[in-house]
Amino acid sequence: MPIYKSDTNGSRGFPGAFIAVGVFVLSVITLFLPDASQDEVASLLRGSLLRPFVLAQEGLVRRSIHAEDTEVLQRRLDSLEVVIANSNTLAEENTTLRSLLLLSNRIPAQYVAASVMRPGTPGSESMFMLDVGTERGVTDDSPVIMGQGLLGRVLEAQATSATAMDWTHPQFRASAMTVDGTVYGMVRAAPGRFREADRLLLNGVPFHQELGPGVTLVTSGLGGLYPRGIRIGVVIEESGSQEGWQRSYWLRPFVSPGEATHVNVLVGEEGEFRDANSWSEGGPQVQGPGAAPQELAPGTSDTEATTPR
Numbered sequence: 001m002p003i004y005k006s007d008t009n010g011s012r013g014f015p016g017a018f019i020a021v022g023v024f025v026l027s028v029i030t031l032f033l034p035d036a037s038q039d040e041v042a043s044l045l046r047g048s049l050l051r052p053f054v055l056a057q058e059g060l061v062r063r064s065i066h067a068e069d070t071e072v073l074q075r076r077l078d079s080l081e082v083v084i085a086n087s088n089t090l091a092e093e094n095t096t097l098r099s100l101l102l103l104s105n106r107i108p109a110q111y112v113a114a115s116v117m118r119p120g121t122p123g124s125e126s127m128f129m130l131d132v133g134t135e136r137g138v139t140d141d142s143p144v145i146m147g148q149g150l151l152g153r154v155l156e157a158q159a160t161s162a163t164a165m166d167w168t169h170p171q172f173r174a175s176a177m178t179v180d181g182t183v184y185g186m187v188r189a190a191p192g193r194f195r196e197a198d199r200l201l202l203n204g205v206p207f208h209q210e211l212g213p214g215v216t217l218v219t220s221g222l223g224g225l226y227p228r229g230i231r232i233g234v235v236i237e238e239s240g241s242q243e244g245w246q247r248s249y250w251l252r253p254f255v256s257p258g259e260a261t262h263v264n265v266l267v268g269e270e271g272e273f274r275d276a277n278s279w280s281e282g283g284p285q286v287q288g289p290g291a292a293p294q295e296l297a298p299g300t301s302d303t304e305a306t307t308p309r
Helices: 013-031 035-047 051-101
Strands: 110-117 127-130 143-146 149-157 162-166 173-178 184-190 199-206 216-219 231-238 246-253 262-267
Touching: 184 246, 199 231
Parallel strands: 149 231
Antiparallel strands: 110 127, 110 262, 127 162, 143 149, 143 262, 149 162, 173 184, 173 216, 184 199, 199 246, 216 231, 231 246
């Protein structure tokens, strides 16, 4: 019986060679196409033949990114655990020391976070809106703080929103003092020719008390409008205008109203604001009336610090 032989053995390589030549010809033609046409061809290939490979590549990249994010989050979690463990020890030591010294615990200030919305109408440059209101504890005259500095106060609080003004408003007033509590005065807005030129002016400083550049001014708590200890600004130089036996100083504010997007609104407990010293961790710790100052502000002499007010 004769051996059976296939007739296609001699033509097996023909289809493969034809496909290879066709792909080569298409590649050469594509190289001479305009850039726009090449982009269309590339998009067509990525969306059809190369789609599975593109999806696989995207999946690999996402997994790599997620793995890196997981490592970063794990390191942050480990750091937070260490901080929490240390803070628990410090809290226990603080409680023990306060009990030995018969001191009461300092209650931290309460605040709510809010977003700032500018009206954008002429004449309202010093006004802004907040997305929190009385439902969150905000009331009229609630202080508005950005970072560790005073931005302004609430003028009118509604249920879910509030209208506020910043320190550039002509009606802005704040009782201020140095960090050591030796010099007091009244801060008001000093409008410039342009918004960028607005600054603060400290009035009412006794003539025999001088402040050097770099001295920090904080709210004194007098009048009950702003709690004690919120940073206002830094002394730049003495103002040329003097009223009687009083000095005036230009201040550089800690807060720029144009940069305000997210702020904190201090809320009170039963209508009264809490001590602001504990609101800003690491901020100025203002001594109470009658306490001996531990450190004099730069530019303040010993005789000025001991002068009775």
